[in-house]
Amino acid sequence: MHKILISACLAGFNVRYDGAAKTLLHDTLAVWRTEGRLIICCPELAAGFSTPRPPAEISAGPSGGIHVQQGATVMESTGTDVTDLYILGAHLALRTAQLHHCRYALLADGSPSCGSETVYSGKFNGKTIAGSGVTAQLLREQGIRVFSHRQLDQLIASLRQDET
Numbered sequence: 482m483h484k485i486l487i488s489a490c491l492a493g494f495n496v497r498y499d500g501a502a503k504t505l506l507h508d509t510l511a512v513w514r515t516e517g518r519l520i521i522c523c524p525e526l527a528a529g530f531s532t533p534r535p536p537a538e539i540s541a542g543p544s545g546g547i548h549v550q551q552g553a554t555v556m557e558s559t560g561t562d563v564t565d566l567y568i569l570g571a572h573l574a575l576r577t578a579q580l581h582h583c584r585y586a587l588l589a590d591g592s593p594s595c596g597s598e599t600v601y602s603g604k605f606n607g608k609t610i611a612g613s614g615v616t617a618q619l620l621r622e623q624g625i626r627v628f629s630h631r632q633l634d635q636l637i638a639s640l641r642q643d644e645t
């Protein structure tokens with residue numbers, strides 16, 4: 482039985498920067514929860530952030546790359562550089578996934594940690610661009626299949642295929 486790392490905010494916990502959750506309701510998710518498949522994780526809280534906290538966005542590096550490996554930084558709206566804590570959170574999330582043998586992750590899109598299809602532009606102007614958050618990027622590099630909250634149907638199909 483495959484286990485799935487899931488963003489804590491999608492699982493209903495009020496851990497987002499604004500103190501809210503981003504609860505994802507779906508019959509299959511409810512079944513997975515009762516089966517004990519869901520491994521709930523918030524990389525930012527794991528790294529020591531509290532809720533609420535200032536919003537943060539990934540700011541492109543000198544080469545224009547939007548990954549921290551390419552020199553990008555994670556900046557809070559207050560101007561504080563929190564890159565190191567985001568990297569720490571990513572590694573703690575990876576460790577959690579590995580401990581539980583998760584081959585899949587279902588993450589909240591748009592987040593500078595969990596975003597897997599889009600992230601905010603880095604200019605705090607409300608615009609999103611294609612890209613991945615620090616945690617989603619690291620999980621992918623380590624072979625975990627990452628799905629955004631909009632891709633739940635694809636995750637369900639992949640799991641079914643894997644388990645038949």
Ligand code: SF4
Pocket residue numbers: 488489490491496497498522523524525526589592594595596
């Ligand atoms: S780091 Fe991930 S789990 Fe935590 S609040 Fe942000 S999107 Fe949700």
